Amino acid sequence: MKIVVIQGPNLNMLGVREQQIYGSMKLEQIHAQMKDFASQSGLDIEFFQSNLEGEIVDKIQECYGDADGIIINPAAYTHTSIAIRDAISAVSLPTIEVHISNVHRREEFRKQNMIAAVCSSSIVGFGPFGYHLAMVGMVQIMNEIKAVQEMQKQQSQAAQEN
Structure with missing residues (x-):
């Protein structure tokens, strides 16, 4: 089972940017923890980060036929x-959306979510721990x-025998 983890804009700046919101963990540390969990669970995992919308859309599309799920x-x-939303919808893979901060308690514009409706959950x-929760959730969905x-x-076999 292969999971692709796709990280959007500015997440490469974790550990530096707004630590009071996002914490002090760097993206590489989050990925290392996810990689450990994947290894213990017998999963293949791939990481991708981009600040560019089109590259994220391309990566989602590349998951079709190559991955079993997306975080x-x-x-x-x-x-x-809408482009990322449409790409997630098009590939029809189990997809879990993660946000480090509670976007519902932040600025009004962050309460608009174009992605959630096409995601499994x-x-x-939960901070960086949200990625661990997503891994556990993805294993459950796959099972x-x-x-x-x-x-x-x-x-089908029983029907063929009858």
């Missing part, structure tokens, strides 16, 4: 990007998908 922090594009306000597929396979 995304679209950052500021959460509030503006959203995790907000549920696998269980449904196995049940459908058994039902």
Whole structure:
């Protein structure tokens, strides 16, 4: 099982920018923790960060046929990007949206979310730990998908035998 983690604009500045909101952890540290969890769980994981909307759209599209799920922090594009929303919708992969801060307790413009409706779930306000929660959630989603597929396979085999 492969998970692609996509990080949006300014997340490369974690540990430097607005530590009172985003904390002191750097993106590389978050990714290292996620990589450890993936390794312990038998998952493949790939990381991507861009400040450019089109590159994020391209990466989401590349996941089609290559990944089993996406964990995304679209950052500021959460509030503006129909293109990212459409790309997530188009690939039809389980996608978990993560936000380090609680966007619902911030500026009014951050309460607009263009992405959440096309995601399997959203995790907000847990700081960097939100990425760990997303990994656990993705494993659960994948296990549920696998269980449904196995049940459908058994039902199909039983129908063919009758």
